[in-house]
Amino acid sequence: MRDALTNSMRASHLLALLLVVFALITAAVGVAMNDTFYLRLATEALIFAGLALSVDILLGYTGLLSLGQALYFGLGAYISALTLMQVPSFWLALLVAILSGLALGLVGGFIALRVRGVYFALITFGLAQVVAKIIYNTRALGASDGMTGVPIINVNLGFTSISSASPAGFFLVVLTVTMALYAIAAYLLDTPFGRLLIAIKANDRRVPFLGYKATTLRLGSYVMAATIATVSGALYPMLRGFVSPELLFFATSGNAVITVILGGVGTLVGALYGSILLTVIKSVIGSWTEHHLIIIGLLFMSAVIFFPQGLMGVVRPKVAKWLSRGGTS
Amino acid sequence: MAEAIDYFQFVLAPQMVIGLVLGIAVILVALGLTIIFGLLDVINMSHGEFYALGAFLSVSLAALGVPFWLLLVLVPALMLPIGYIVERVLIQRVFHSPDRHVTTLLLTFGFGLVLEDVFRLIWGPNPLRPDMPISGAVEIAGLFLPLYRVFMIGVGVLIIIGTALVVYRTRIGAMVRAAAFDRNMAASLGVPVQLVYAGAFAFGVSLAGLAGVLLAPIYSVFPTMGRDFILMAFTVVIVGGMGSIAGAVIAGLFLTQVQAIASLYISPVWADPIVFGIMVIMLMVRPQGLFGRLGHA
Numbered sequence: 001m002r003d004a005l006t007n008s009m010r011a012s013h014l015l016a017l018l019l020v021v022f023a024l025i026t027a028a029v030g031v032a033m034n035d036t037f038y039l040r041l042a043t044e045a046l047i048f049a050g051l052a053l054s055v056d057i058l059l060g061y062t063g064l065l066s067l068g069q070a071l072y073f074g075l076g077a078y079i080s081a082l083t084l085m086q087v088p089s090f091w092l093a094l095l096v097a098i099l100s101g102l103a104l105g106l107v108g109g110f111i112a113l114r115v116r117g118v119y120f121a122l123i124t125f126g127l128a129q130v131v132a133k134i135i136y137n138t139r140a141l142g143a144s145d146g147m148t149g150v151p152i153i154n155v156n157l158g159f160t161s162i163s164s165a166s167p168a169g170f171f172l173v174v175l176t177v178t179m180a181l182y183a184i185a186a187y188l189l190d191t192p193f194g195r196l197l198i199a200i201k202a203n204d205r206r207v208p209f210l211g212y213k214a215t216t217l218r219l220g221s222y223v224m225a226a227t228i229a230t231v232s233g234a235l236y237p238m239l240r241g242f243v244s245p246e247l248l249f250f251a252t253s254g255n256a257v258i259t260v261i262l263g264g265v266g267t268l269v270g271a272l273y274g275s276i277l278l279t280v281i282k283s284v285i286g287s288w289t290e291h292h293l294i295i296i297g298l299l300f301m302s303a304v305i306f307f308p309q310g311l312m313g314v315v316r317p318k319v320a321k322w323l324s325r326g327g328t329s
Numbered sequence: 330m331a332e333a334i335d336y337f338q339f340v341l342a343p344q345m346v347i348g349l350v351l352g353i354a355v356i357l358v359a360l361g362l363t364i365i366f367g368l369l370d371v372i373n374m375s376h377g378e379f380y381a382l383g384a385f386l387s388v389s390l391a392a393l394g395v396p397f398w399l400l401l402v403l404v405p406a407l408m409l410p411i412g413y414i415v416e417r418v419l420i421q422r423v424f425h426s427p428d429r430h431v432t433t434l435l436l437t438f439g440f441g442l443v444l445e446d447v448f449r450l451i452w453g454p455n456p457l458r459p460d461m462p463i464s465g466a467v468e469i470a471g472l473f474l475p476l477y478r479v480f481m482i483g484v485g486v487l488i489i490i491g492t493a494l495v496v497y498r499t500r501i502g503a504m505v506r507a508a509a510f511d512r513n514m515a516a517s518l519g520v521p522v523q524l525v526y527a528g529a530f531a532f533g534v535s536l537a538g539l540a541g542v543l544l545a546p547i548y549s550v551f552p553t554m555g556r557d558f559i560l561m562a563f564t565v566v567i568v569g570g571m572g573s574i575a576g577a578v579i580a581g582l583f584l585t586q587v588q589a590i591a592s593l594y595i596s597p598v599w600a601d602p603i604v605f606g607i608m609v610i611m612l613m614v615r616p617q618g619l620f621g622r623l624g625h626a
Contacts, residue, residue: 065431110610115616118372118430118571123612129560130605135599164573250556254438261435291450297442304424304436 004320005198009190012269015312016182019231019272023175027195031168039167041279043239046171046178049275050232051252052259053181053226053268059257060266061189063201064223065121067110068128072226072250074235075104075131078141081243090155090164090238105226109219109257112247125250132248146244150237151286164238174235178272178288181228186268188224197221242261264312273311340593342472348589350478350547353485357540358558358583360492360574361533367572368509368529369418377555378560379534382444383408384550385452388459396463401484404542407536412534415440416527417553441555448552456549481543482527488539494572505529507582509572543626561585564608570618580619594612 025041030039031184058064079100080093113124135141141147154161155173162169188194196217198205207214237243246252257279263274281299285292303310358380365373386407395403419440420504423432426479448559456538463477496502507515518523548554569576584604609620 011438059431065434111613114613118434119567119612121372121431121434122567123609125561126564126608126612130602130609133601133605135600137596197544220390237498254442257438292333292447293442293446294450297439297446301419301436301443303441304432304439305419 003127004300005045005195006190007184007324008267008316009317010323012186012267012312014319014323015269015316016179016186017254019061019269019276020175020179023171027171027175029233036167036179039171040239041283042169042276043167043174043268044236044280045275046174046258046272047232047235047239048259048279049183049272050178050235051229052255052263052271053178053185053274054168054229054232055265056254056260056271057185057189057221057225057228057318059260060196060268061194061201062218064116064218064222066082066124066225067254067257068124068126069106069225069229070248070250071131071254072101072125072129073233073236073252074100074135074245074258076230077236077243078147079230080234081147081237084150084153084237085147088151088153090153090173093153093234093238094231097231101227101230102223104230105223106219108226113218114128114213116125125253128248128253131141131251132245135248144245144248146242147269148242150241150243152241166218168313170239174239177231177235181231182268182272185224185228186298189268193216193217193220258296260310261300261308262303262310264310264314264316265308267310267312267316269316270310270312277311337438338471341590344593345586345588346472346474346478348585351354351589352582352585353482353543353583355558355561355565355608356489356578357485357543358562359569359577359581361536362490362562363566363569363572363574364496364505365530365533366402366566368505369416369420369424369433369526370429371424371437371530372430373530373533374434374438374559375444376437376534377559378444378448378461378557379412380439380458380558381448381550381552381555382411382535383538384545385448385457385541385543386538388457388550391459400542403538405539406555408538409531413527415534416530416564420530421423421523421527422562427616434452437546445555452552453551454552456551458543458549461546479547480548484543488536489578496574503580510588524610550578561604566618567608568611568618570620573618573620576618576620 019086023046023093026042027039029035030042051069054072055066058066058069076097083093083096108124112120112127115123126186133274136144152163154163156169162173164170164173187199196207196212197220199210200214200217204214207217233247233284234248259278260271261274263272263278264270278296281296282292283294307314332503361379362373362376364373367375383404386404386472390400390403419436420433423436426432435560457563461477465476467476467479468474469479494502496505504520506513506523507518507520509581512522544599561584566582567585568579569578573613584607587607588600588604588609591603
């Protein structure tokens with residue numbers, strides 16, 4: 001007998017698998033049509049999906065709204081750019097990003113987790129703004145212009161190597177990393193640790209009576225989210241060849257929150273679909289007006305009011321129901 | 330000794346006056362934020378856009394030939410119904426959802442995005458520079474101050490005192506404080522809670538609009554002008570204590586002075602991180618801020 005949570009996570013996995021299939025078809029079509037622009041756009045959507053994933057871990061599982069998750073994303077991008085400029089190695093940049101994500105998450109969590117609720121939202125907002133302003137004014141990091149000249153790298157896979165300049169190749173690399181992040185997050189959230197996070201979200205006063213420290217658990221989820229955001233950010237300069245302080249700005253954090261709400265809070269896979277949805281909406285609207293914020297804003301507002309469960313919040317229960325029927329028959 | 334006086338007169342004091350002008354404007358914006366939070370428990374993320382709306386309205390009305398003194402009354406008056414409608418139509422829709430803080434924050438954030446783009450649509454993306462309504466300078470104790478800034482400080486102080494008097498000394502203010510303290514009890518004693526909520530939201534929004542009118546001639550007017558400003562206002566509200574009027578005033582004056590004086594010794598761009606640093610430290614050691622909430626003290 002599987003419980004409801006396992007069932008809905010299975011539904012998430014199935015939807016994630018569907019996304020991978022869809023992405024592979026997109027890549028094949030892209031290669032066949034010799035396209036660069038749309039494949040790059042899709043790659044960017046997947047990179048930002050990682051950031052949204054980290055917001056969903058905090059908001060959907062631990063019940064913490066972070067308005068400054070771009071802090072880790074942006075720092076990841078800068079750290080990766082600096083690493084690549086010294087040693088153009090994908091794996092080294094990834095390793096550095098993971099380690100610095102863990103360290104930054106610990107420091108940030110130590111500061112931000114002293115408060116809860118709206119104060120947490122505002123302290124994360126403030127932290128990201130402070131760091132963004134500092135980078136914005138640091139000449140060594142390119143100040144307001146950011147840094148350009150991140151070299152094209154080859155992702156060495158042992159048997160073959162993929163250049164970050166190849167649109168389809170790098171798309172597949174990013175797809176792999178993002179899906180790995182999804183898988184790691186989904187695995188960790190399915191362990192007793194993940195169940196305890198859900199327990200904290202439901203009632204954080206009872207959890208200590210079960211013998212667990214809510215603060216440690218929260219820190220765990222915060223560090224996990226920060227690391228995922230850092231790793232996603234590390235992919236950005238590989239794609240675009242530059243980093244800019246805008247990556248840390250509130251607009252980036254806000255976008256991730258919009259993505260999660262549209263995609264479906266607490267579903268993980270919603271963050272991935274949400275990011276693709278948002279990118280599609282932006283490029284479709286962007287083709288006939290530059291005022292896409294009005295539409296995105298209105299869409300977001302109506303989602304908050306009418307569909308707080310988001311796209312996957314509607315789709316996933318149906319998939320879960322279908323799955324459980326398949327399981328019993 | 331004479332050097333010290335000269336230093337004060339020509340370096341420190343002018344900088345403090347600049348800080349004071351900013352401080353007054355920030356307090357006006359923060360007052361609205363803090364009243365809305367203290368009463369409705371709503372973090373209004375679109376408050377900065379309401380401030381920008383006030384500035385834009387003043388630019389457009391001034392272009393139609395409306396004199397400046399009338400703008401000071403007309404723009405806040407126009408903002409009242411806008412705020413009232415936003416509260417009734419948007420905020421109330423999600424007000425009773427289980428996670429009110431997060432939902433209302435997200436909703437007002439979305440609304441701010443829409444407003445910002447609407448500004449860009451109507452008034453264009455480039456900064457507008459309205460004329461200085463009062464020109465000339467005045468000498469006070471050896472200091473030459475632009476007359477408009479002196480005027481602004483005067484108007485601002487009057488409004489701040491007026492707001493405090495309304496909240497703490499009138500029947501309406503008593504209703505507001507009662508509703509903030511215990512909504513159900515206030516309602517059962519005949520306080521029209523719904524009206525008080527919408528009214529307080531409208532009032533807060535109109536204060537932000539007034540700050541926009543006052544600051545438009547000093548800073549330029551552009552669609553994202555609310556973004557930088559709202560951060561400072563949030564900082565003031567957090568340091569002063571969410572929902573505290575006295576806290577907003579004291580924190581507003583303190584933080585803008587810190588920023589102004591720090592700008593003398595370090596690059597001004599580093600003054601911002603110092604102010605936010607104070608906020609982060611405050612949140613770490615005393616998350617409730619300097620003072621208690623509206624209606625609780």
